[in-house]
Amino acid sequence: MRASRLVSLLLLLQTRGRLTAQELATELEVSIRTVYRDVDALHAAGIPLYGSAGPAGGYQLLGGYRSKLTGLTSDEAESLFLMPGPAAELGLGSVVAAAQLKMVAALPEELRDRAGRISSRFHLDTPGWYDSDQTPHLAAVAGSVWNQRVIDVRYRRWKTPREVTRTLRPYGVVLKAGRWYLVAHGSTTVSTYRVSAILDLEVSTETFDRPDFDLVAYWKSYVEEFLSWRLRGTATVALSPRGMERMPDILSTEAVRAIEETGEPGERPLWTRAVIPVESPSHTVSDLLRMGADIEVIEPPELRQLFAETTSELARLYA
Structure with missing residues (x-):
């Protein structure tokens, strides 16, 4: 690094x-x-x-000239203990612990006390509640990034063919919403790979020269493009009073924001009508079904029909 x-x-x-x-x-x-x-x-x-x-x-x-840790502010000293979880996932837990010990030992007593308190009062747990993402190859991926080593991977993706092999030059790793992603150059371009979708990985003896690559700028652009591609349609829905209470805990941030901005009285008493951004019909059905009978899809007609077919199958299954 x-x-x-x-x-x-x-x-x-x-x-x-x-x-x-x-x-x-x-x-x-x-x-x-x-x-x-x-x-x-x-x-x-x-x-x-x-x-x-x-x-x-x-x-x-x-x-x-000497670089002194005594130049740390109290906030900087406290932040030393906020990121041990992700570091441990990268295989750097012991390294971070040793660095923290050395830095705390070099701090003035008043800052040392404040830095020590934060680990007993704040704990960072990055994975989501229902996230079972397994990343057995994360340490190897991180090592290849640090050492600029080419890697050969067998990767599972969402489109056919589902399993592919790739030779990659890894530029960086990103932790997003509890999931790790690899940013790497393949045969022609830089792409993003979910680390948990790597089925097999072999680190090559071949090294590469990393270009002047701005990981932060790339990731910002990638997220913006992903969101614009993912939410490519809209749907008109109606929510019950209980649905309005439940939606912040169930629906996406984009859907919640849209309901708050476009919500108006619906045809049923106390129900709210709104327009929300949606993904493909299959994804939308899976997402909105978690609201149960507290949400109704009004349009588009094809999405409403898909909901009718899905709920009819469920009714037959549990009849």
């Missing part, structure tokens, strides 16, 4: 003084070219780093 490497480079210069690019590359197990890029990044961050050429040259920090 580059952030960790930059910190290591800075600490090496703090503890050893002047070091050449070759010495830094050897210590960090990277190329000299990578050291040059990292030094430029530290310069851009305002670190007073000086480089000189010649046999006695090298890099050193000016003016006795």
Whole structure:
């Protein structure tokens, strides 16, 4: 991870003084070219780093500069204990625990007390209540991202053919709503893969040079495109008073927001009529059936017909 490497480079210069690019590359197990890029990044961050050429040259920090953890604010110190769960899923639990111990030991006493309190008062549990997503290959995926290793996967997807094989160059991992996703370059383009859908994975000995890839910008664009593609239709529905109470716990955020914005009195007394965004008919039936008899689909006609057929089959099954 580059952030960790930059910190290591800075600490090496703090503890050893002047070091050449070759010495830094050897210590960090990277190329000299990578050291040059990292030094430029530290310069851009305002670190007073000086480089000189010649046999006695090298890099050193000016003016006795030292990066001190005592510069942490109280909020920053408290946040040290908020992310152990996801780190453990990535196989970094022990590493994070060791880092937390070292950082807390370096904090002033007043900040140390506040940092220690947060773990007893706040706990981050990322998976959803009904989420049984299993990610046995997550650690291997994360390792391939850190080490820039090509991976060969057998993957299960939603369309036919259901199982495919892919050779991927992994660029990053994302935790979204309790589920892990891999962002990787395949044969032609960058795509997103759900880690739990990876059936088999083999890490290659082949490495690759990671481009200047903005994971945050990619994911934001991906989510926006996914939402615009997913909610490609609308449906008019009516909800009972009990349905209006239940909907925030059952329906999607988009549907709840639409009901609040478009809701008006329905034909039945006390019922609410609204227009909501929907996915494909099959997905919509599955989602709205969780509301039971507290919701009625009014239109489009084909969706209403599909509901009638589905509920008729259920009635026959339980008659």
